[in-house]
Amino acid sequence: MKKVLVVDDQAEMRRLLSITLGNDYEMIEASNGEDAIAMAQLHKPDAILLDVMMYGEFDGLQVLSRIRKSTLGQQPLIIMVTALGQAAQSNKARELGADAYFIKPFSPLKIIHWLSQKLG
């Protein structure tokens, strides 16, 4: 089963995404950027759902940048999930290597379909 890492400082959103996707994927959760980077290295997930706005040392864009620069071997798909709908943020995420950008509130079906298309 493919692994998906959910990174969000809101426990409710992590739980929501884990429930939504938990039937099709093995779900791993991280509540901040530091843990996310460590868990990405440890578990080597196939995809990461990454919140942009997070408390702590790293926000989502910094985590994205660090993971893309790291030598993880096969790079995971990274989906940014954010309440920020500005085009500038979206463009920046794309420049840093994000594969998709979902704005909260998101359609769970869109995330499911997107992941199933990319991960199979």
Next chain:
Amino acid sequence: MNLTLNAALLEKLAEGVIVLGNDGRVTDFNRAAVPWIKACQERAAEIDALIRQIVVGEVQAPVSIAHLFRASSANADIYLCKSGPKSFAVLIATRQAGPAAIAPPQDKYQSLLGEDFRHELSDLRQLLDQDPAHNGPQTSPLQKQSNRLSRLLVAMEQLCELQRSDIGVYARQESLQTMVQEVIADLPTRRGDYSINTELSSKPDTQGTLYGHVEWLKVAIKGLLLGIGEGAPTDCQVEIRVRQNGGFSVMTGNFSSAFSKKKSAPVPETASDAILSTAADIRLAICQRIVALHGGQLRVVGMEANTADRHPRGIESFTLTLPTGAPPQGHGLVDCAKCLYPQQAELYAQDLAFLLPRQPVGAKVSKEELECISRITTSAATYEYSNAAP
């Protein structure tokens, strides 16, 4: 001028009709009258005085009351008429285009609370589990899809829980009457005819207010009224009473005479034979969800059974009353519109609605629904489902 009004006739009238009780309060109106409701309520005292004069024979109906609506009646003839032994009506005949009517709907909601989806899903999964012959490569995608839907439902339940746990934090004050008007104006279909009975004093600052998840409640009420609209007979009427204390009631059916006279219905002999008369009955589940989220009471009156087939014919009417009160001490009021949870819940609901179509009206009722309805209609003539406000 004598008027025999029913919802279907009202709806066809190009002129506005506002039906009043003998105390001058608005009890019904048609679509064309919507822009005039507010002005009519503002002039309730004068209209009431005129009604008293008509009752004692001092004034002969119909009587022109255009002078009461000076600001908005430049292009309309407005009359106060008798519409029945104890009711009156305001007729508005516009000479040109009147004030803007109800705005066209921007979106369409399906059931938001997942009860019927859940039953369909449970039936499907039961079928797949019971018959091993059905479990094969062909049914694997079906099973996967049903599991996926179950996940979405669980996620939506989680969102509902979040609503409830955060009710004190994401709270604001809003006029219930305004809220209900907005919801009705946003409905894409109106098979039933909705009326708003404010039961308020003439002081505008004493209007009912709600403290809680206003946006979520709007969505829930919209789902409720949509359910009634789709399933109800064409002459169905819905009355929404906004109370002085901020609660409101939703009633369907022949509400003018039905309450307190109906007997309970017997338990059906077999669940599978029972047919609900209207899908409006299933909206009971939505009411229960609203009560669970907001507190209040749900009172249901069972429809009299046909003794020949001994099956309940559904629920005659129900009253949903939501209590309101001051927000909890120590909580700052946060703008609810910025809360993502109701919006997220809507998207989950829309996805579910997209994946699973609604049951047609008159479809067989699930066992759980039937048990719920049977319990309600047999335990007493009326059943109160109550839940303390969180």
